[in-house]
Amino acid sequence: MNHTPRTRNAVSCTLLVVTLVAAATACGGPDGHPLAAQPYDAADQITFNGSVDKGRADADKPLEVTAESGEGRITDVTAMDTEGRHLAGELTADGMRWHSTAPLAAGTRYTVAVSTEDSDGAPGRRTVSFETGTSKKLLKIAFGPQAGTYGVGQPVTAELSVPVTDPAARATIERGLKVRSTPAATGSWYWVDDKTLHYRPQEYWPAKATIEVRSNLTGIKLTDSLYGAPAKPLRLTTGDRIEAVTDAADHTMTVKRNGEVINTMPVTTGKPGFSTRNGVKVVLGKERYVRMRGESIGIAAGSADSYDLPVYFATRVTWSGEYVHAAPWSTGSQGSANVSHGCTGMSTSDAEWFFDTVREGDIVEVVGSDGDTMTPFDNGYGDWNLSWDKWQQGSALLNNTTDGARTVQAARLRPGV
Structure with a gap:
C-alpha cells in the first residue's frame, strides 16, 4: 500500500510548526506531531472473514479481522451490538489477527471499529456494520408476577418456552437474566425445574423498593440450535414490610x-x-x-x-x-x-x-x-x-452439579377450612 501522500502531508505540517504554530496545530493535532493527524481509512489494510464487508455474517462462526501482510498492524478492535453488548475478542501479539472469543448473537446488528497503524506508525481506522442471520428456534422468557406493587416476600419468576437441561446453557441464561433492586439486595436465581426459575434476595426485599428485571439474551447462542429471544422487561415495587x-x-x-x-x-x-x-x-x-x-x-x-x-x-x-x-x-x-x-x-x-x-x-x-x-x-x-x-445450590452459576432439575406440579386444589 502506498501511503506517500499522507507522509508528505505530515512533513508539510512539520515545516509549518517552525513557521506558524497555529497552522501546525490545525494540520497535525494539538502537539504538532504527525502521528496525531486524522486517522486514514484502513479499508485496504484489513480484511474480514465471511460477508461482513457486505453487511452479513453467520452467527455460528467467529468474527475475524486480519491485517494485510507488510501493510502495518491492528492495534485495537471494538465490536458492539445494538443492545450495547460488547463482543469479546483476542488480538495476536503481532497485531496481525483479531478474532471473537464469544459467540455472535443471532438476528443482531453489530458495529465493528478497527484501529490500525501503518509501517510509519501513522494511525488508521475502519468501521463496518453487519447483521447476523436469525435462528429458527428461540427461547422465549416470561417474567412474573405482573407489574405492580407487592409485599417484600414476593419472588420473581422466569418461565422458559422450552426446557433447558444443559448446565452450560443454564449458566448462560442466568448470566443474561438481570435483576436490580433499589435499594440494593443480594439475590440469586434458583432452577425450580427445566422451564422455571425463581429469584429471591438473601433476606426479604427492602420495603418501598423498586425491582427491575430484564433479559440480555436476545440473539445469544444457548445450544447448537437454540438462541435467546427478546423478552418484555418487568418493573415491580414493594410496599411496607x-x-x-x-x-x-x-x-x-x-x-x-x-x-x-x-x-x-x-x-x-x-x-x-x-x-x-x-x-x-x-x-x-x-x-x-x-x-x-x-x-x-x-x-x-x-x-x-x-x-x-x-x-x-x-x-x-x-x-x-x-x-x-x-x-x-x-x-x-x-x-x-x-x-x-x-x-x-x-x-x-x-x-x-x-x-x-x-x-x-x-x-x-x-x-x-x-x-x-x-x-x-x-x-x-x-x-x-x-x-x-x-x-x-439451585443456581447454575453457583452450583455446578447436574442434578438440580426438579419436576414440580402445583397442586391447585379447591379450598378447605
Missing part, C-alpha cells in the same frame, strides 16, 4: 408493619389430622367470598368432618386451599383451641382487617404447629423455607 406470624400453640396471630406490632388477634388453626403447615408462606391472592367444601380436600361427603360453607374475607396462602379467613362458627375456640381443617380462622371483623391490610407478596408465617413445613415450590411460594446456602 408486612409480616403476620401465627403461633398455632398460642392460638394468636401477630401482625407487624416495618417491624412494629400493629395488631394481635385470637385465631384457630388446624386440628389433629389437619394440622396447619409450619413455615413461611406468601400471600397469593385475596377473595372476598369463597365457597369451601370438604370434598375439595378429600373429605368424603356425609362424614363427620364434611363441610360446605360460605367463607368471607379469604386471603389465600397455598394453592391447595389454605387461607386466612373469617370463621364466625369457631369464635368460641379462637384464642384457645385448634379446630379448623388447616386454615387460620378468626372473627369476621379481624378477617376483614387482615384482608384490607395485606397484599400479594406479604409474609404469613406459621410456628408451633404439628403440621409439616411448607414445601418450597409445589404449593405456592415457599421459597423462604430454604436457607440461603440451600437456595444458592
Whole structure:
C-alpha cells in the first residue's frame, strides 16, 4: 500500500510548526506531531472473514479481522451490538489477527471499529456494520408476577418456552437474566425445574423498593440450535414490610408493619389430622367470598368432618386451599383451641382487617404447629423455607452439579377450612 501522500502531508505540517504554530496545530493535532493527524481509512489494510464487508455474517462462526501482510498492524478492535453488548475478542501479539472469543448473537446488528497503524506508525481506522442471520428456534422468557406493587416476600419468576437441561446453557441464561433492586439486595436465581426459575434476595426485599428485571439474551447462542429471544422487561415495587406470624400453640396471630406490632388477634388453626403447615408462606391472592367444601380436600361427603360453607374475607396462602379467613362458627375456640381443617380462622371483623391490610407478596408465617413445613415450590411460594446456602445450590452459576432439575406440579386444589 502506498501511503506517500499522507507522509508528505505530515512533513508539510512539520515545516509549518517552525513557521506558524497555529497552522501546525490545525494540520497535525494539538502537539504538532504527525502521528496525531486524522486517522486514514484502513479499508485496504484489513480484511474480514465471511460477508461482513457486505453487511452479513453467520452467527455460528467467529468474527475475524486480519491485517494485510507488510501493510502495518491492528492495534485495537471494538465490536458492539445494538443492545450495547460488547463482543469479546483476542488480538495476536503481532497485531496481525483479531478474532471473537464469544459467540455472535443471532438476528443482531453489530458495529465493528478497527484501529490500525501503518509501517510509519501513522494511525488508521475502519468501521463496518453487519447483521447476523436469525435462528429458527428461540427461547422465549416470561417474567412474573405482573407489574405492580407487592409485599417484600414476593419472588420473581422466569418461565422458559422450552426446557433447558444443559448446565452450560443454564449458566448462560442466568448470566443474561438481570435483576436490580433499589435499594440494593443480594439475590440469586434458583432452577425450580427445566422451564422455571425463581429469584429471591438473601433476606426479604427492602420495603418501598423498586425491582427491575430484564433479559440480555436476545440473539445469544444457548445450544447448537437454540438462541435467546427478546423478552418484555418487568418493573415491580414493594410496599411496607408486612409480616403476620401465627403461633398455632398460642392460638394468636401477630401482625407487624416495618417491624412494629400493629395488631394481635385470637385465631384457630388446624386440628389433629389437619394440622396447619409450619413455615413461611406468601400471600397469593385475596377473595372476598369463597365457597369451601370438604370434598375439595378429600373429605368424603356425609362424614363427620364434611363441610360446605360460605367463607368471607379469604386471603389465600397455598394453592391447595389454605387461607386466612373469617370463621364466625369457631369464635368460641379462637384464642384457645385448634379446630379448623388447616386454615387460620378468626372473627369476621379481624378477617376483614387482615384482608384490607395485606397484599400479594406479604409474609404469613406459621410456628408451633404439628403440621409439616411448607414445601418450597409445589404449593405456592415457599421459597423462604430454604436457607440461603440451600437456595444458592439451585443456581447454575453457583452450583455446578447436574442434578438440580426438579419436576414440580402445583397442586391447585379447591379450598378447605
